[in-house]
Amino acid sequence: MSQTLDPASVEPVSVPADDIFRPHAMTHTPAWLSTLQDQAKQTMARNGVMTGKEEHWRFTQLQPILRTQFKPAEAEYASDLFDQYTFGSDAGVEIVFVNGVYSPDLSRLDDTIDGLTVTRISKAGASTVHGARVQQTLGTLIDLNLHSFAADNTAHFSDGIYIHIRASAVIEQPVHVLNITIGHDQPTVAHTRLLVIADDNSQCTLVESYVGSGARSLCNAVTEIVCGQHVHIDHCKLQQESKASFHIGNMQVKIGQGTEFVSHAVTIGARISRNDLGVQLAGRGAYATLNGLVLIGDVQHADNHTILHHAAPDCPSHELYKHVLSDKSSAVFKGQILVDRIAQKTNAKQSSKSLLMSDTANMNSMPALEIYADDVKCTHGSTIGPIDEDLVFYLRSRGIDADAARHLLTYAFAADVTRRIKVAPVRRRIEDIMAGEHGLPQDLRINDLGAFDDAVIR
Amino acid sequence: MYFGQQPGLKIMPVLEIKNLHAKVTGTDKQILKGVNLTMGKGEIHAIMGKNGSGKSTLCQVIAGRETYEVTDGDILFNGQSIMEMSAEERAREGVFLAFQYPVEIPGVSTSYFLKAAVNAIRKHRGETELDAVQFIKLVKEKQKMLGIQESFMNRAVNEGFSGGEKKRNEVFQLAVVNPLLGLLDETDSGLDIDALKIVAEGINKLHKQDGQRSWLVVTHYQRLLNYIVPDVVHVMIDGRIVKTGDKTLALLLEEKGYDGVGLPALVGV
Numbered sequence: 001m002s003q004t005l006d007p008a009s010v011e012p013v014s015v016p017a018d019d020i021f022r023p024h025a026m027t028h029t030p031a032w033l034s035t036l037q038d039q040a041k042q043t044m045a046r047n048g049v050m051t052g053k054e055e056h057w058r059f060t061q062l063q064p065i066l067r068t069q070f071k072p073a074e075a076e077y078a079s080d081l082f083d084q085y086t087f088g089s090d091a092g093v094e095i096v097f098v099n100g101v102y103s104p105d106l107s108r109l110d111d112t113i114d115g116l117t118v119t120r121i122s123k124a125g126a127s128t129v130h131g132a133r134v135q136q137t138l139g140t141l142i143d144l145n146l147h148s149f150a151a152d153n154t155a156h157f158s159d160g161i162y163i164h165i166r167a168s169a170v171i172e173q174p175v176h177v178l179n180i181t182i183g184h185d186q187p188t189v190a191h192t193r194l195l196v197i198a199d200d201n202s203q204c205t206l207v208e209s210y211v212g213s214g215a216r217s218l219c220n221a222v223t224e225i226v227c228g229q230h231v232h233i234d235h236c237k238l239q240q241e242s243k244a245s246f247h248i249g250n251m252q253v254k255i256g257q258g259t260e261f262v263s264h265a266v267t268i269g270a271r272i273s274r275n276d277l278g279v280q281l282a283g284r285g286a287y288a289t290l291n292g293l294v295l296i297g298d299v300q301h302a303d304n305h306t307i308l309h310h311a312a313p314d315c316p317s318h319e320l321y322k323h324v325l326s327d328k329s330s331a332v333f334k335g336q337i338l339v340d341r342i343a344q345k346t347n348a349k350q351s352s353k354s355l356l357m358s359d360t361a362n363m364n365s366m367p368a369l370e371i372y373a374d375d376v377k378c379t380h381g382s383t384i385g386p387i388d389e390d391l392v393f394y395l396r397s398r399g400i401d402a403d404a405a406r407h408l409l410t411y412a413f414a415a416d417v418t419r420r421i422k423v424a425p426v427r428r429r430i431e432d433i434m435a436g437e438h439g440l441p442q443d444l445r446i447n448d449l450g451a452f453d454d455a456v457i458r
Numbered sequence: 459m460y461f462g463q464q465p466g467l468k469i470m471p472v473l474e475i476k477n478l479h480a481k482v483t484g485t486d487k488q489i490l491k492g493v494n495l496t497m498g499k500g501e502i503h504a505i506m507g508k509n510g511s512g513k514s515t516l517c518q519v520i521a522g523r524e525t526y527e528v529t530d531g532d533i534l535f536n537g538q539s540i541m542e543m544s545a546e547e548r549a550r551e552g553v554f555l556a557f558q559y560p561v562e563i564p565g566v567s568t569s570y571f572l573k574a575a576v577n578a579i580r581k582h583r584g585e586t587e588l589d590a591v592q593f594i595k596l597v598k599e600k601q602k603m604l605g606i607q608e609s610f611m612n613r614a615v616n617e618g619f620s621g622g623e624k625k626r627n628e629v630f631q632l633a634v635v636n637p638l639l640g641l642l643d644e645t646d647s648g649l650d651i652d653a654l655k656i657v658a659e660g661i662n663k664l665h666k667q668d669g670q671r672s673w674l675v676v677t678h679y680q681r682l683l684n685y686i687v688p689d690v691v692h693v694m695i696d697g698r699i700v701k702t703g704d705k706t707l708a709l710l711l712e713e714k715g716y717d718g719v720g721l722p723a724l725v726g727v
Contacts, residue, residue: 390561394561397555399579399582400574409566
């Protein structure tokens with residue numbers, strides 16, 4: 001194993017103990033970062049206050065968030081939550097944020113993993129190897145005029161994390177970014193920030209999980225991922241924050257020629273959540289797969305807005321979002337496919353399927369195709385409905401009782417997405433949650449997921 | 459005594475349907491208008507009849523489908539009324555419906571589903587549940603018995619199956635579950651001659667294993683009855699059984715059609 005060449009890029013483990021309790025803002029913000037943050041503040045000032053009536057927030061009630069006065073969250077101990085949600089040895093590297101502030105104390109980095117660099121964004125910006133790219137890339141994938149929360153994040157984030165995967169490096173073990181948000185009586189906001197650059201021919205599995213406890217906190221997360229050519233990135237976002245909290249996530253991805261990017265976005269927690277996910281297929285033959293699973297109940301609301309931007313020819317993309325909505329929960333899916341004039345032979349398939357478990361659950365599904373090329377194949381489909389009673393009867397006619405049959409069918413519905421998640425702890429956790437919250441009997445849980453073909457969207 | 463029972467031989471009826479009336483739940487659409495039928499243990503009965511005469515509805519009502527509401531009459535299984543039983547309870551008691559149109563269940567493997575079913579039934583009977591190894595042994599045994607080559611086990615239930623595969627999967631499930639009463643709802647439709655033979659031979663093997671299994675075979679065609687030879691043939695028209703006879707009745711129907719077999723005048727009233 002060779003060490004990475006840049007000494008500045010290796011995260012020193014010897015962070016001063018008092019650094020764990022750094023205040024919200026960085027003590028010494030580098031000039032380039034200050035400039036970026038100032039620009040974001042100017043953008044926010046120019047665009048004015050959000051009203052929640054903006055078109056892209058049409059089906060999501062933003063008022064509970066906009067009316068709340070959040071104060072910046074501060075770093076604090078979170079060892080209980082960490083113990084509960086760590087992947088342990090299932091992750092090669094574990095990067096822990098508490099309330100948006102990087103926690104060197106809880107993080108487990110491994111500088112012996114060949115080709116993987118994990119460091120703070122401020123530090124990376126000063127690095128001789130990474131500095132120029134970090135400075136040139138950070139914040140460029142997101143149009144802050146369109147994404148007000150991302151602008152807020154850019155203006156206010158404490159130190160984020162930079163992950164670099166060197167050309168041809170194959171990172172075997174998943175890289176886990178664990179974001180813990182702890183809410184208190186006084187509403188707080190945590191801005192988490194991640195920048196990932198994967199160079200040509202590299203491979204990596206990346207998991208972002210968002211967990212938390214307490215009331216009325218807002219986690220405002222931004223992730224940017226830039227991939228070179230023939231990269232393979234498997235990305236998983238698991239959001240299971242407190243059901244009293246708010247979660248706004250924005251991930252923008254740009255992938256080069258022949259690169260395969262797979263995203264699994266799982267929403268379980270938060271009172272109101274919104275994920276904006278944009279992937280730009282920027283090189284010939286790039287391939288993007290976006291899978292999503294929303295499992296909510298009570299009065300939860302989950303909103304997923306995705307954009308697949310086909311900016312190069314011969315690119316396939318697959319998108320499958322599934323929703324299981326119980327009680328008075330509601331969800332929104334907007335799937336935009338934008339095909340540039342140059343992007344001939346695009347083959348885009350999109351599907352949104354929703355299972356309404358009660359009469360009071362509500363789903364809004366909106367495909368949006370914008371096609372400027374003339375030789376493309378784009379399909380989209382959307383189904384919304386209750387559990388098919390024909391299927392329930394079939395199972396019952398074999399001796400399986402009605403409740404178990406319904407749970408099994410719900411589980412199977414979600415399994416379409418979960419079985420494609422390759423990171424075992426993520427899959428296990430979703431199974432645990434379904435078993436617990438949906439009353440699935442232990443003996444009905446599907447464990448032999450490997451028996452299925454890794455089929456594409458039906 | 460009922461038709462098909464041999465004189466002097468006391469056979470315990472496995473199924474007794476008495477004056478059964480049923481309609482589509484939530485509507486006034488009456489489908490079964492007084493069905494009477496008695497089956498002895500170990501017997502094979504065939505029900506023939508035109509489209510829409512109520513044959514499939516009868517099977518579904520026996521299996522406990524809630525989309526149909528029984529407005530009058532009774533169904534006794536092994537001497538006990540099953541009217542208050544749910545579909546799953548009936549299945550655990552030993553009723554098995556091989557569907558005319560088996561549904562696809564994406565995401566649930568056949569092995570998982572079938573093991574859950576077998577163990578639900580075993581649990582009900584107070585038997586120990588099968589573990590994975592015992593279950594696979596049972597599956598292999600039944601596959602061999604039926605001469606079914608393909609393995610359905612690792613595929614999602616019926617997903618992407620051809621019509622023939624679905625029907626073979628029904629009979630395969632039937633063999634694994636090994637019920638006391640098999641309701642075969644047009645199991646022959648959609649099967650080619652070779653597949654029909656495999657399916658029919660499978661059922662004959664199940665039938666002959668201990669003489670305790672009974673079969674209610676719904677079909678449009680006499681062809682199936684060449685392979686599964688019925689003890690009794692019923693003709694159903696407009697929600698009633700209007701004629702009952704031995705296997706020659708099926709041949710007569712094939713030859714002369716429903717109008718040509720001298721059906722009672724009350725038909726259609």
